[in-house]
Amino acid sequence: MKSFTNANPRDVAHAVALSAQAHGANRSVSFAGGGSDLLALVKDRIVAPDVIVNLKTVKGLDQVAAAPGGLTVGALVTLDALDRHPVVRRDHAALAEAAGSVATPQIRNVGTIGGNICQRPWCWYYRNGFPCLKNGGNTCFSANGENQFHAIFGGGPSYIVHPSDTAPALVALDATFRVVGPAGERMVPAAEFFILPRDDAKRENVLAPDEILASVHVPAARRGTRSTYHKILDREAWTHAVVSAAIVLELEGGVCRLARIVLGGVAPVPWRVPEAERVLVGQRITPELAAQAGEAAVSGARPLAKNGYKVPLTRNLVRRTLVELAARA
Amino acid sequence: MAKPTDDHEISRRELLEGAGATLAAVATVSALEAQPAAAQSVTTNDTVPRTTIRVAVNGMRHRIEVEDRWTLAELLRDRLGLTGTKLGCERGECGACTVLLDGTPVYSCSHLAVWADGRSVQTVEGLARDGRLDPLQQTFAEHDAPQCGFCTSGQLMSARALLNANPHPTADDVRAAMAGNLCRCSNYNRYVEAILAAAASPRSRG
Numbered sequence A: 001m002k003s004f005t006n007a008n009p010r011d012v013a014h015a016v017a018l019s020a021q022a023h024g025a026n027r028s029v030s031f032a033g034g035g036s037d038l039l040a041l042v043k044d045r046i047v048a049p050d051v052i053v054n055l056k057t058v059k060g061l062d063q064v065a066a067a068p069g070g071l072t073v074g075a076l077v078t079l080d081a082l083d084r085h086p087v088v089r090r091d092h093a094a095l096a097e098a099a100g101s102v103a104t105p106q107i108r109n110v111g112t113i114g115g116n117i118c119q120r121p122w123c124w125y126y127r128n129g130f131p132c133l134k135n136g137g138n139t140c141f142s143a144n145g146e147n148q149f150h151a152i153f154g155g156g157p158s159y160i161v162h163p164s165d166t167a168p169a170l171v172a173l174d175a176t177f178r179v180v181g182p183a184g185e186r187m188v189p190a191a192e193f194f195i196l197p198r199d200d201a202k203r204e205n206v207l208a209p210d211e212i213l214a215s216v217h218v219p220a221a222r223r224g225t226r227s228t229y230h231k232i233l234d235r236e237a238w239t240h241a242v243v244s245a246a247i248v249l250e251l252e253g254g255v256c257r258l259a260r261i262v263l264g265g266v267a268p269v270p271w272r273v274p275e276a277e278r279v280l281v282g283q284r285i286t287p288e289l290a291a292q293a294g295e296a297a298v299s300g301a302r303p304l305a306k307n308g309y310k311v312p313l314t315r316n317l318v319r320r321t322l323v324e325l326a327a328r329a
Numbered sequence B: 001m002a003k004p005t006d007d008h009e010i011s012r013r014e015l016l017e018g019a020g021a022t023l024a025a026v027a028t029v030s031a032l033e034a035q036p037a038a039a040q041s042v043t044t045n046d047t048v049p050r051t052t053i054r055v056a057v058n059g060m061r062h063r064i065e066v067e068d069r070w071t072l073a074e075l076l077r078d079r080l081g082l083t084g085t086k087l088g089c090e091r092g093e094c095g096a097c098t099v100l101l102d103g104t105p106v107y108s109c110s111h112l113a114v115w116a117d118g119r120s121v122q123t124v125e126g127l128a129r130d131g132r133l134d135p136l137q138q139t140f141a142e143h144d145a146p147q148c149g150f151c152t153s154g155q156l157m158s159a160r161a162l163l164n165a166n167p168h169p170t171a172d173d174v175r176a177a178m179a180g181n182l183c184r185c186s187n188y189n190r191y192v193e194a195i196l197a198a199a200a201s202p203r204s205r206g
């Protein structure tokens, strides 16, 4: 691997300061959570940090704190810990299920929620070092190339799909992210954290170079709320979603009061489908209604040459997930 | 160049030393047809950052200087000579390099050695005790689970972590716990059988 300095910060402010200090000396910096994504990028020379700021030494960032207003999940909480956390499983099942669906036990043991949200795209052109938009070039090779796994919504000029499993769940659960940088901290709603390539093709979220995602706040579940995460893979484990759906429903006497449906694997950001949500509100969720919602979910899809199969996959996933979630006790 | 890791500031000297590497880094990102050599030519041994860490490996405590860029697998295999841990993909995609870090299975190819500071590592070499095989090693052999054997040490470590946490797993528990270990010889069913047999054996906790 390329040589670099590993720096161990004490706290979040120290981590941010080390990054700013290194940038000031013209050195490139990467933050590391578990490193399961970062180290592969370094080995492949896609990113070339002179300094790795190792967030694992930041005290307290690996805690889940439950309060009446909701849960605060530190950026270093591992996916395995989230998957096992009793309050997350009970009140925010979509998040536990999304965390538990990532890769393999070994990756969930080191992979952090912060790293999961901030992981770089897994587009094969980007990862293989093509001079594409994500690598600082001016073309997206997938647009007219091998685009089997690329975006059917929100694409252009880059057609990557956002790879995180937990991101759609967090948008559906209406989470807020605490972002800390040299100038202090700001709270960013999960739905506004991710950015489309048409706004900036080089990055996937609003983080500035010295900023870190410090924690995630998930508001307390309202009465009658249930949620789930379903993921379709091209094999049984160890890979990103071809299509996934995070759905939150608030039911009162069997009638849907609120629905949030967020898709993964189909767009450069977690993709909310209000068209499908509107079909459900004020109604009882029958199989027929779920099928209508599935139709509505794909009404805006713009598939590329080789990923048209994602349209029926998405439609059916939304239908099936709704039927299953509505029937849950 | 050994430095304590507890309170690790980037010193001014290191910042200046790294300036040359930055130029190479920029070149690598902008011209992706990249000459791998270009990045390394400025990275002579003298300017490779190193850190002294404390790590217990199979119960033996080491105080050892590592290059910051070494993976845990490189420390184990190349420095400590523990070549039972295998490297297949180097990318978190095969599981051959699985070791236990504080009892938890991780891919040692995808974890830095410096991050293991203050922690304990168990490798396949640490499974047998006083000349007695771990029950998993015994049943792996009895069930002909290893074929070429390249994935086996990783399979053993995942299986050991499973039985430590759950001494009486179901076949589905075993499959879920072993989902991060590929076997190119595809002897998955034998591995599951062997793990269940080890769990059923009188001395299942190795």
Ligand SMILES: Cc1cc2nc3c(=O)[nH]c(=O)nc-3n(C[C@H](O)[C@H](O)[C@H](O)COP(=O)(O)OP(=O)(O)OC[C@H]3O[C@@H](n4cnc5c(N)ncnc54)[C@H](O)[C@@H]3O)c2cc1C
Pocket: A030, A031, A032, A033, A034, A035, A036, A037, A038, A039, A040, A055, A075, A079, A101, A102, A103, A104, A107, A110, A111, A112, A113, A114, A115, A116, A117, A118, A119, A120, A163, A164, A165, A166, A207, A211, A212, A213, A214, A238, A239, A240, A241, B091, B092, B093
């Ligand atoms: C074979 C394989 C399969 C995978 N399958 C899946 C999958 O199914 N689903 C999935 O979602 N992911 C998958 N991943 C991707 C990834 O490994 C996991 O998402 C993991 O959770 C990343 O977390 P980490 O802490 O290891 O990230 P790291 O590697 O530490 O970081 C990832 C990126 O985020 C940045 N970063 C990390 N933490 C922060 C922070 N707090 N603030 C700002 N930036 C930060 C890093 O600089 C880096 O760019 C897979 C990876 C591999 C190798």
Ligand code: FES
Pocket: B086, B087, B088, B089, B090, B091, B092, B093, B094, B095, B096, B097, B098, B107, B108, B109, B110
């Ligand atoms: S060598 Fe580490 S997972 Fe393949």
Ligand code: FES
Pocket: B145, B146, B147, B148, B149, B150, B151, B152, B182, B183, B184, B185, B186, B187
């Ligand atoms: S025994 Fe050959 S790879 Fe598993």
